[in-house]
Every structure is written in C-alpha cells, then in structure tokens.
Amino acid sequence: MGLDRSSYIDEIPSFERLEPDALEIRKEMNMRVAALMDARKGDRVDVGEYTAKMLLRQRVVNEKIIDWADIVHPGTRVLDGCAGPEGSLLAAARRGGDWTGNEIARDTAEHLKSTGAKVLLSSADKFDCDDNSFDALVYIFAINNICATKNTFTEASRVLDSEGGEIVVSDPGLTFWVSDLVLYALCQDPRVPSEVLDVLGSSDRFTSGIASYYERFPNVKPREYAEKTLEGLLGTDVEHAIAGLPAIVDFVKKSNNGRLDFRKFRRVFSEVLNGQYWVYVAECAKEAGFKLDKLGVLSASRLKDSMDWSVTDVQNLNWIDLSNSREIASAIYNVRNNKHPLSKEVVKPGSNVAQNVIAPVMKFSRMKKAE
Numbered sequence: 001m002g003l004d005r006s007s008y009i010d011e012i013p014s015f016e017r018l019e020p021d022a023l024e025i026r027k028e029m030n031m032r033v034a035a036l037m038d039a040r041k042g043d044r045v046d047v048g049e050y051t052a053k054m055l056l057r058q059r060v061v062n063e064k065i066i067d068w069a070d071i072v073h074p075g076t077r078v079l080d081g082c083a084g085p086e087g088s089l090l091a092a093a094r095r096g097g098d099w100t101g102n103e104i105a106r107d108t109a110e111h112l113k114s115t116g117a118k119v120l121l122s123s124a125d126k127f128d129c130d131d132n133s134f135d136a137l138v139y140i141f142a143i144n145n146i147c148a149t150k151n152t153f154t155e156a157s158r159v160l161d162s163e164g165g166e167i168v169v170s171d172p173g174l175t176f177w178v179s180d181l182v183l184y185a186l187c188q189d190p191r192v193p194s195e196v197l198d199v200l201g202s203s204d205r206f207t208s209g210i211a212s213y214y215e216r217f218p219n220v221k222p223r224e225y226a227e228k229t230l231e232g233l234l235g236t237d238v239e240h241a242i243a244g245l246p247a248i249v250d251f252v253k254k255s256n257n258g259r260l261d262f263r264k265f266r267r268v269f270s271e272v273l274n275g276q277y278w279v280y281v282a283e284c285a286k287e288a289g290f291k292l293d294k295l296g297v298l299s300a301s302r303l304k305d306s307m308d309w310s311v312t313d314v315q316n317l318n319w320i321d322l323s324n325s326r327e328i329a330s331a332i333y334n335v336r337n338n339k340h341p342l343s344k345e346v347v348k349p350g351s352n353v354a355q356n357v358i359a360p361v362m363k364f365s366r367m368k369k370a371e
C-alpha cells in the first residue's frame, strides 16, 4: 500500500507531515470555512493549517474507533464505505488490514488512488464490487451522508463474507443544519399548525437564513429535500413528520410554563429526528441480518484544537438490551444529554456534555443462523 507502518504512530501528533495532496483536496471547502471563521472572530485563519488539523482529527478519530471495534487483524479485508481523503486507511494498515476505500466524489477517489491504496468509485448503497468481497466494513461519519440507510445495510450484507462480516458505524446523526432544512420545508405544507409557523416566523434563521440557502441552490427543492432526508435517513415521510408536530408543540409547552419557545421547539424537533435516525440505523442493520455487539460513545475533550478523543463502552454497564432498537436510541439520547450515568464517565468534570459527546459508535456482526 506504499505506507511505512512502523512510522505511523510517530506521525500522529505532527500534522506538518500530512501529505500535501491531502491538503489540496479539501482546499475549496476549507477556504469557505476559514472565511466564515474570519468573519466571526476577526482574525485570519491559515487554510493549510486548518485543513491539516481537520485531517489529523479524522485520523485520530478513525484510529480510536478502529481500536475500540477491534475489527481489523492481519489480512482482514476492510472496506471503508465513505473513505474521504483518508478515512481508516492508516488505522487499518497499522493493524495489517487489506484496505480498500470507497468514495462517491471523483477527486477524492483520485487522491486516494495516488497514495497507492485500492479504491472503488461508487455510492455506498451500490458498491462497485462482487458479493462476499470483504470481512469488515467501516462507516465513520458516513451513514448520515449516504442518506439511504436501508440500502446501505442490504449492500453491506451483500459485499461482506456470507459466513461472517463485521461493521462499525459512528457519526453524529443529523446536524441542526439538516433538521432546520427539513423543518423549513415542512412548514410549506398547509397542514402545519399555525403556532409552529408563528414561532418559526419569529426567528431570523427561518425567515431569511434557511430561505436564502434554498434560493442560492435552486436545484434543491425544499419538499424534495425533506422527502429524501426523511425517507433515506429516518425511514419515514412528510405525512408522519407533520402529524408529529402537535406532540412536539405540547411537549415544549409543558416543559416551558405553557410557552412555545423557538429555541426549545427547534432543539426538540432536531432531537426527535435524531432519535428516529438511530432507531432506523439499528432496525436496518437488524433487518439486513446484523446484530449489535457493542455500543460506545466517541467523545472529545473540550479544549480548543484538542486531539484528546476517546471511545467509551456503553454496554459494559449492562443497562440496555442490544437487540432493541428503541432502547439503543434511548441510550444514545440519554448519554448525549447528560441523563445517562455513563455521562459522568465520559465527560470531564465541569464541562458540558453536549459539546463533548460527539457520536455513538456501534459494532455489528452478522447473525448466525440460530440467532
């Protein structure tokens, strides 16, 4: 694969040693991010350094997750479903894995190829490879991008060895950005309660921010965006999402002295989508014949630019039934919101859990016939 495995560990703390090509790949995106940061903080951001830090962070995250999942051993045929500019390439190589990266973005795939790695250029819900080609599948910060969770797991079942196969999944679910785009789109429907329209109308984000996003990208139609996201990521549809709005309104009012508050409403809406997202991930995995072996939490120290990432087991505490999709989603919710006793182990004293717990980490394996 053209990698010097022995020097890998030394390489982790020094982002100066990242490949120059990798920096080029994300330049455009990071120019935009840097410009935003400039505008906000009033100081200049070195795009190269910012990109290098971001890639280094991904490298450390992949390393921690692959270690925790323990799914790569010498000779393991690993497929990284959405590899990005590097993904789990080094983490797998360090453990002697036979790594292949899959990417949908042509430039990113070309970059990966230039490192000597094996690369597939295809969508993760329809890999360009034969059945039974791999032993392990990695989806790090991936399923929430693919937006086809059901097909993703069916496809995983096809390409993994029919006698075995393990999958590791970790991502932060739906960001506020995605849930806001969906909420805005739903509000175009006449059945949305007027209270909801009023409360969203009180926010600049909804009266101008999200609207101007849709205007800038005329190819993205709000209704279609909501339909695709709800179906692909949550296994539901616009009808159900609209029917669920009154319950969210009631919940927010009850916990807020009868008042419907914009910030709370937006947060609860996003939490509801995220809860359903994790239920759906667990259900699709089960339907495709995989069982959850381990559940963990990826967390980061709150210190600026910190590389202090870790994965902590949830299931060691034996509190949840790993075969129950709703229990899994509820454990994830409670840890993220500091309501689970595990939160105390994950989060350092004095810090805010929401900013530290980044994502759940799930390890699945193929169910045996008798299970």
Ligand SMILES: C[S@@+](CC[C@H](N)C(=O)[O-])C[C@H]1O[C@@H](n2cnc3c(N)ncnc32)[C@H](O)[C@@H]1O
Binding pocket: 058, 059, 062, 081, 082, 083, 084, 085, 086, 087, 088, 102, 103, 104, 105, 108, 122, 123, 124, 125, 139, 140, 141, 142, 145, 146
């Ligand atoms: C957030 S990045 C994560 C990359 C990598 N797994 C990591 O941990 O650094 C998501 C990547 O998924 C790719 N992607 C998005 N949709 C995809 C799809 N349907 N199939 C394959 N790759 C996809 C994007 O091009 C992007 O490089």
